Amino acid sequence: MDTPYRRYPDGLPDDLLDLGDRALLRVLGRPTLIRVPGTGEQAPRAVVTLLHGDESTGLQAILRVLRRRRRYPFDLYVVVGNVEAALHGPGFAHRYLDHQEDFNRVWGLDAPTTAQRRAADGILAELRAAGLESLVDVHNNTGDNPFYAIVTRMRPQTLNLATLFTSTLLRWDLAACTLMEALHDDVATVAVECGLPGRPESLAFAVDALRRYLGAAPLENDRIVRDLDLLGGLRKVTIRPEVRFRFGGDLDDEVDLVLAADADVHNFVEVPAGHVLGRVHPGSALPVRACAADGRDVTDHHFALVDGEVVLTRPTTPVMMTRTVEAARKDCLFYLATDLPPPPLAAA
Numbered sequence: 001m002d003t004p005y006r007r008y009p010d011g012l013p014d015d016l017l018d019l020g021d022r023a024l025l026r027v028l029g030r031p032t033l034i035r036v037p038g039t040g041e042q043a044p045r046a047v048v049t050l051l052h053g054d055e056s057t058g059l060q061a062i063l064r065v066l067r068r069r070r071r072y073p074f075d076l077y078v079v080v081g082n083v084e085a086a087l088h089g090p091g092f093a094h095r096y097l098d099h100q101e102d103f104n105r106v107w108g109l110d111a112p113t114t115a116q117r118r119a120a121d122g123i124l125a126e127l128r129a130a131g132l133e134s135l136v137d138v139h140n141n142t143g144d145n146p147f148y149a150i151v152t153r154m155r156p157q158t159l160n161l162a163t164l165f166t167s168t169l170l171r172w173d174l175a176a177c178t179l180m181e182a183l184h185d186d187v188a189t190v191a192v193e194c195g196l197p198g199r200p201e202s203l204a205f206a207v208d209a210l211r212r213y214l215g216a217a218p219l220e221n222d223r224i225v226r227d228l229d230l231l232g233g234l235r236k237v238t239i240r241p242e243v244r245f246r247f248g249g250d251l252d253d254e255v256d257l258v259l260a261a262d263a264d265v266h267n268f269v270e271v272p273a274g275h276v277l278g279r280v281h282p283g284s285a286l287p288v289r290a291c292a293a294d295g296r297d298v299t300d301h302h303f304a305l306v307d308g309e310v311v312l313t314r315p316t317t318p319v320m321m322t323r324t325v326e327a328a329r330k331d332c333l334f335y336l337a338t339d340l341p342p343p344p345l346a347a348a
């Protein structure tokens with residue numbers, strides 16, 4: 001019987017490593033866990049890629065790093081996530097497929113009912129047993145964002161891991177069954193968001209950052225070593241499922257909502273009260289919904305309709321605004337965030 005994921009406990013064979021990225025994925029065919037053996041002087045580290053099938057940068061970056069065939073003082077685990085979605089159609093075109101769940105929402109659920117959940121369970125069990133020091137989950141955005149890292153714990157080792165990549169941090173407390181959350185109490189885990197996929201600067205950032213991570217000394221766990229900026233208090237904004245919408249263009253009979261074509265230029269920039277998100281037909285109710293981390297509906301706190309325009313009612317910082325209808329449907333439109341005070345640095 002087929003196993004739900006593929007394993008390479010002794011590293012990727014040379015003939016696979018020499019293949020192009022897509023040819024390699026075709027050989028893998030399913031979620032894959034690779035262990036690149038090191039000298040064992042330090043606790044293992046892990047790099048996770050392609051939990052979303054359209055986010056190619058992490059895979060391309062780690063393959064570039066692995067093709068140098070370096071030996072590290074630790075075992076390196078590499079997860080290649082939703083291979084099936086990444087291969088479908090033109091390639092790297094789908095976050096996940098219609099018959100699948102989002103592969104970054106199925107971790108730590110137990111009692112797996114599907115092949116995808118069995119793969120997640122099996123990989124998670126192996127990562128738990130590995131005694132990891134740290135894990136980095138590499139993603140792309142579907143809209144323009146600066147490079148940033150997501151943290152779900154405020155422990156020094158987690159923050160020190162994040163700032164190896166970038167000092168723009170987003171605190172996430174939305175409990176979404178992600179891989180990083182499944183491990184975050186025992187392991188320093190971060191997600192690193194590398195901008196839009198397919199851009200040379202995204203790949204260059206990811207390669208640089210992974211090399212920094214793999215060359216770094218073990219994480220300090222008793223003090224925060226670098227200053228950082230922190231956004232948090234996330235509220236998830238979705239478009240109501242019955243609402244038809246597009247980015248840019250005129251409001252017509254085809255759609256109920258038109259969003260600004262360049263809505264994503266405000267990512268990580270505070271916008272004032274009155275900021276316009278989009279337009280609706282006269283007589284329409286609010287087409288969006290905002291939800292706090294505890295599930296409370298906070299739509300009316302943040303949004304209002306003024307002369308057919310959907311406006312923000314208080315200053316806020318939009319983050320992760322997408323520019324694709326698919327991402328807005330399958331995940332969300334964006335998050336509202338608030339500046340949080342940075343944690344104190346240890347005296348130098």
Ligand SMILES: [Zn+2]
Nearest residue numbers: 052055139140
């Ligand atoms: Zn992602």
